[in-house]
Amino acid sequence: MNRRPDEYLLAKNQRLDEYDDFESPFIPMFRAKPSAKDSQRSLRTIFIFLAGVSLLGFGTLLFKPSSYLDIQDAPAYSGIVNSQSYVQGPPTQRFRDNLRNDTKYVTSWISAGWTNDVMTYGNLIYLALITERIPIIGKFTPSHVDNSAPPFAFGEVIDVPRLTQAIGIPLLEWHEVKDSESQVLDDLGCWSVWETVQNEDPHPRGSPSLNWLKLDISWTRTPDWVKLTPPGIQDKHASFWSLATLGFPEARSNSLGLTNRPSPQHQVSLPPDDQVLCFDYLYYIGAQNAWEWESDYSPAWRYVGQHMHWNTSLERLADAHARRAMNVPVDEPTPPYIAIHIRHGDFRNHCNDIPLDQCFAPLSAIARRVSEVQEELRTQKGIEVTQVIMTSDERDPEWWSQVRALGWTWVDFAMERTEEIYGKWYPVFIDAVIQSNGAGFVGTHGSTMTTVARRRVESWRGGPTRTVRWGWPGADDH
Template structure:
């Protein structure tokens, strides 16, 4: 397999968008002005010789032949000659239009995966010779992302084509934020090539309201569907993920996965399920059990008691899925899901450029300047107050000085391992206190001021955390917050995409 790790020099010193990957003409590299000048001199000498020969020619046949030769040479020059002018500047933030992104960014869909364009009913678009898998997810953006990537991985184990739902609001974001299709944020064409398998979105299969619809959770055609629930044995209800399911126009009933699919089958509080057991349960040929043999746990909102379907296998959530070695395997660099799928889920170029422009603004750079190497610090506050070690105190979170110690350690490691001196630090956090951000500024650290940038007003409720996520992926060093999935996935990207150095601060322990 080709190693697709992005070197740090590729991320920080990559050519500007629109240059086609070539060096600027002011470069002293191979395509710089010296090379071009020598190349131009050879062409000029050759043309001079042809012109002299042409002028001395008297026969019509030779004249015609010479004309053809000169025309061919000029055509080659137009094709091969380096383009004049500097690289295109990146767009300013005010010129971004997310509606245009969705209109322009349409990842190609493998023609063999569905019958045709999106149809009114999803079953009309499923091929008889193909099996599929889908799931919902809940909680914040990163948890939804992890659940969907887990679903794709299970699809690779079971020869099923994944159908990705959009990201939909849960308890971290208001319903008015609307949905965001997976492919509007992540490069599905790249992922298909890396996994060598078709990957669909629900909008490829079924005609659905767009992300800009006034009623994104109201679909005219409602279809019944039987799915699996992975909720622990002691929990009597599945995860309904109402915003996602309503957007898809589905009426879903749920059957609990068998007990042997648990990481610890003897524990009724066990939340984790095991990929190999799930694969055996839903593999199209000779599954380990017949879905009809299980009792339905919960009927659909419209009263259907459908058992899980065989052609389209679906789950309420796969966030708590494991290979069987450990719980919460995304915490480990060897995570099979991350190694197989997650590290290949790249942002679209539009989303990458948006994050890059925010960084340029943070550092106060001109359009011709590149973002320097930096360390990202993610400080999780908010609901993490429940983890504080000194309960009852007004401010029980680790102070900035604790994060600074980790930053200094990362700086030293980067210098020792990579010989990269780093002085710039960028902080992202859900903290709202002006006092906190004033202290960040005192450290001479940078931060993204979403209020000043008007991120919410310009792009919507999803984008303040989304921009922070993308910005993290450009870092060469990372200091995160232990037990935060926001930090966890950012850490994985910095390590695997950039070869960076990472560490975490433990809120419960205070260091």
């Protein structure tokens, strides 16, 4: 099967990004041999409405400090935005009872793989910036782990105080607004973007978050003009600023006559709420083009995403796992390393009639990319990096044996008993943190987990990155 690379990649991006990234890390049942041991830029905020000044100290150190990652000296933020000033008080049985009459909010929900959900929340927060509203963020739902895993709070993954100071606006989480144990079913009118931007599903985009939050939504279809691309182009993206206009009186009032769906349980028809601007799904959003998180100008990344640093406790937990994987002595700092993310898993479904050993990039191609990153670190930063940590959902023991033969290592989650001790979410979280903390990074083309990890390494570490192409024999030859 011969297909031009550019045609393949275009088709692949159209097929893959909606549900990427569902992968869970593979947990090899054998240990890798220990391998040889050896700024973030701050952007001006767009809108600032600071409320109150407080000092926040970070909690007890959980693990040995790491000089390479500099996580032992987490900034003490003065002038943190006090999000609690934007609710009436503790969470209430009905969410609206906790909202301030002089404040407007914006919210949306998630329904994809975890990395896409992180990007969706980044898009939501950027939309809050340009509409001058307070974002309300839901919990992460277990789309990529066992459904028995409970939802996971945004602030237990992302350092919210650091984020709010960087972007200059408050951020609320749904559990701070409405009691998580509430059984009250709240009515709410919202906009459905999903019905407008695609023709395959004539319904609003569903989300398990609505069940957790006990929300009964009456949906109104957004106007056709919110679509980012012309009607004849098969693409699902809406425009940030087109959606933003619906948060202001003129565009909202001019669009209230559009198709409205009664709420599924109470069967009430409500116009889109003015105080709580809400949309069904904000993953497919762009300012200028589709898939903007891939581009260096991406406003959602520049003004929000790069400021979504890890919660300090999660950062330290991942660092401890990485140190053990690299066999670092207790009294030595964490050395710089190159992180790799190789996604196979469900990508095999896109190989069609190409044998997997020809569809996926061979380890020799990945090693070549690692060597490029090592050379760039050597020549541009004067750093000799020999440690390499692999993260992947590949399950073939022979493949992992070849990884071991290259002198690379990985986190053995089975031996660490990570799920047993911390929960089912943590292998994915730890992999993501380890990827972002690399001095350099090599990832898989077409994976959003790679996209976000690459952006973090470039922004947070100033590190070189590469993506490995795949899909046909010799795809990454260069």
